[in-house]
Amino acid sequence: MKIRIEDDFDLGKIADSGQCFRFNESGDGYSVLSLDKHLFIKKLEADEYELDCSKDDFERFWKGYFDLDLSYRDIRGRIDKEKDSYLYSASEFGKGIRILRQDPWEMLISFIISQRKNIPAIKASIEKLCERAGEAIGEDENGKLLYSFPTPEKLAGLSLDELSACSLGYRDKYVMKAARDVAAGSVDLMAYKELGDDELMERLLELFGVGVKVANCEILFGYHRLDAFPRDVWINRVLEMHYPQGFMFDRYAPYNGIMQQYLFFYSRSLGSNM
DNA sequence: AGGCAGGTTCTTA
DNA sequence: TAAGAACCTGCC
Numbered sequence: 001m002k003i004r005i006e007d008d009f010d011l012g013k014i015a016d017s018g019q020c021f022r023f024n025e026s027g028d029g030y031s032v033l034s035l036d037k038h039l040f041i042k043k044l045e046a047d048e049y050e051l052d053c054s055k056d057d058f059e060r061f062w063k064g065y066f067d068l069d070l071s072y073r074d075i076r077g078r079i080d081k082e083k084d085s086y087l088y089s090a091s092e093f094g095k096g097i098r099i100l101r102q103d104p105w106e107m108l109i110s111f112i113i114s115q116r117k118n119i120p121a122i123k124a125s126i127e128k129l130c131e132r133a134g135e136a137i138g139e140d141e142n143g144k145l146l147y148s149f150p151t152p153e154k155l156a157g158l159s160l161d162e163l164s165a166c167s168l169g170y171r172d173k174y175v176m177k178a179a180r181d182v183a184a185g186s187v188d189l190m191a192y193k194e195l196g197d198d199e200l201m202e203r204l205l206e207l208f209g210v211g212v213k214v215a216n217c218e219i220l221f222g223y224h225r226l227d228a229f230p231r232d233v234w235i236n237r238v239l240e241m242h243y244p245q246g247f248m249f250d251r252y253a254p255y256n257g258i259m260q261q262y263l264f265f266y267s268r269s270l271g272s273n274m
Numbered sequence: 275a276g277g278c279a280g281g282t283t284c285t286t287a
Numbered sequence: 288t289a290a291g292a293a294c295c296t297g298c299c
Contacts, residue, residue: 018280115281121297122280169295174282211282232280264280 001055004047008072010096011043017097017265019221021110021123022130022149027141033130034065035103036148038138064101067224072098075255084251086242087259090266097261099226104189105182106149107222108207111214112174121167128166133158156183174209181207193223200225220257227254234267235260 011030015023022033029042029050039062040052053062063069076095081088109129114122126149133150140146155163156179163172181187187207192200200223204215216230229249231239239247252259 111280116279116294117281117296118279118298124297164295167296169297170282170293171295209282213281217280230280234280268280 001051001053001058002044003049003051003058005049005068006047007068008076008096009047009049009066009098011041013094013096013265014098014100017094017261018119018268019217019261020100020102021119021126023100031140031146032065033146033149034100035106036135036137037061038146040141067098067101070098072258075258078252078255079259084248086238087262090262091259093269094262094265097258097265099220099224099258099261101224102221103149104192104218104222105152108178108182108189108210108218109149109155109175111217111221112178112207112209113168113171114217115171115209115211115214125167129155129163132162132166152179152182155179171209177208178210189222197225197227220260226257229256229260232264234264238263238267 012025014020015025015030020032024031026040027042029040032039032041037057042050044050051058051062076091079088079091110122110126113125117125130147130149133154134147136145137148138146155175158176158179160172160176163175166172168175178187182189187203192203195203197219200219201215204210204218205212210218213230213232216228219225220228220230229235247259249256
């Protein structure tokens with residue numbers, strides 16, 4: 001089907017924004033995997049996009065996945081060029097990034113894996129995990145098989161050695177524990193959706209291998225709570241160098257997470273010495 | 275060849 | 288409570 005998107009929307013920037021690890025350039029478009037769903041999307045002319053899904057699939061899933069009901073342009077408009085010139089530059093640079101509505105389970109495992117890894121390494125680990133424990137759900141244009149993200153049960157069924165074979169390193173134990181807890185039902189990620197922000201954070205921090213940074217990524221990308229503001233090495237560097245008197249969290253609430261994405265994308269593109 | 279990559283846990287004081 | 292070390296692995 002074909003759709004028109006008038007708001008900020010840049011597939012390349014989203015793919016490279018570090019929030020998703022199974023969203024890749026493929027041929028003349030992008031291949032997007034979320035849990036057990038796959039989409040091929042490509043840009044046509046101007047604001048037109050071609051999606052290889054039904055109108056029903058789009059309305060029921062992908063529209064929400066891309067967060068198309070929220071105007072990122074309006075949110076960007078809150079940034080004052082004079083009062084916050086650094087964020088303004090970052091937002092101009094990152095214009096087109098959106099916060100995808102991803103699955104809490106997939107995000108939890110993905111961000112547990114992410115610690116002290118660079119993005120290519122994270123992607124490689126997740127791909128191995130999907131090939132090993134996911135289901136074949138189709139193939140891309142080149143005939144390469146596509147796999148779903150493993151269910152908690154499937155992942156919980158793997159041995160520590162099998163997990164380790166996915167280049168998880170010392171994180172293998174974290175993934176195993178999380179998978180077993182979720183599979184057993186002692187951790188109910190879906191029920192966590194109902195929790196208030198503070199309690200959600202508390203529950204997530206109870207998980208082995210989940211600290212404040214990973215928990216914030218889970219809250220922002222897995223639970224789509226757009227005010228969460230994950231602080232990683234890049235963001236900390238930005239805050240130190242450009243916000244010695246503090247970032248204006250009050251001004252941008254409840255969308256600080258979107259601002260975080262602009263800052264992250266901008267600083268990372270500039271390299272370590274901004 | 276040693277350091278470091280989107281951190282967290284464990285140990286020590 | 289707070290700093291410092293240790294941790295897998297792969298890639299400069």
